[in-house]
Amino acid sequence: MTQAIAPAIPTPIQIPIREILPWAVFIGLLALIALYFVGAEQGATAVFANNYIHEFVHDGRHLLAFPCH
Template identity: 50%
Template sequence: MTDTTYTPEVEAPNVPLMPLGDLIPYAILTALLATMLFYFVGAEEGATSVFPGMTLHEWVHDARHLLGFPCH
């Protein structure tokens, strides 16, 4: 048994940097999609309902309970 310690040379991957200003459209799109998702989970019911029926409510029902929105 040899007592040698092997430390491989590890180089960090060369990741191209993106200017922060180029991320603004992606941040806006993400915020818009998150807001829409938050609306459909939290407020798509009753008087504020955009789509008639309970189909969408049933699809996000567990998420409503998970986030603590009043439901039933």
């Protein structure tokens, strides 16, 4: 005799929010810092006195459609 075997019911994956939250906040802060340097680091809002940061991210500014000159 053959017996029908019920298919295994997959258990849902639990995402541990308490473990992911610090990393999500850290990556969010890094993204905001990168956005600042690409988008606003020039002229009156410059954190650094020289123009090195602006020149380093200059092509990224144009790629992301930020005006700079």
